[in-house]
Amino acid sequence: MTDRNPRRAPIPVGDVVPGDPPVPITVWPVPAPQEGETMSNAMGVRLVYNLTHPSDLVIDLAVGPQLACAVIAAHRRSHLHAPRQVGWGREPATLIVTGWPVDDTTPPVEFFVRCHASLALGGCVAVLLPHGDVTLPVDVIIAAKRAGLAYLQHIVAADRPPRRGQRTQLDIHTDVLILTRSASETGGTDG
Template identity: 70%
Template sequence: MTDKKPRRAPVPVGDVVPGDPPVPITVWPVPAPQAGETMSNAMGVRLVHNLSHPSNLIIDLTVGPQLARAIIGTQRRAHLNLTNPGERCPEPATLIVSGWPPHEAAALEEFFTRCRPNLLPGGCVAVLLPHDDVALPVDVVVAAKRTGLMYLQHVVAADRPPRRGLRAHLDIHTDVLILTRGTTTQLGDGYE
């Protein structure tokens, strides 16, 4: 006789933190950035279209004109820096986009501590990392969580899309970590 007890699902391994649901991983087929720049034009357009609405404020902490072009072309508004630790924008933003490390090479948690009060509830921080250090995305996510941000999505940017039915190597050049501020305000946020 065989035992007909229901089997439990296997315990997930990999990029899962106990108590946290796994985040979706998405592939965006966009060109790699030019040397010394954060992103390509196509990446800028994808970020702006996917993570904001017309007339939303976006904080641009990237190197190169690509995100600024996408902001202007889609009728969003921009603020260009968060250099001082206590600095606040005149209004909260829907999206903050930064390459890594940020311009002033702030510590991980310090950077997210600056970002969080400048985000609307439900707003996102998109951090673009070169795809060459497997530990860095984990360090970025841990630091963001310590400052009250949640890991929402992981985008891998590759030069060409995967093709159905073919085992092709994805030429990933950028990891984009999408982190979000919860949709409820906490005391001390200042934007209620």
């Protein structure tokens, strides 16, 4: 039997740019970072295990030891860097992790150009933002796209997980923007 009025998928609304596919949003139930640090231990572990493989290189621009501990535990390699340093090494990294803002002196597009140059094809930049300012993620994404990175995923970090079948008020503390250097670069700015 053929349905004469087939149902169509809903048209996405909201933060959609014509020509760009919608970006998936994922909720990670992880604790909030301690005051003055970029992430919790659980966030560091999730980033490393989800975005890298054994022996991959990670550039750690985060404040605090959490990412370094996760890198060691997962048998990855890491370079710890100050965001203002001129070079981040010659070997391309699979993952660069940073808090935001990086510093007050580096323009965002310039920072992401350095990230792009330091990433392996298919590598990712994870930008951790404190939740609350609705314009900040947009500004970060625009700067990253101008530098040739594509917006791959948005991770919302909340203190408690959502429960199936129940309306849960998420206590969101961090937005994580995953940006990528597309493995199929053709000179455009999207992956």
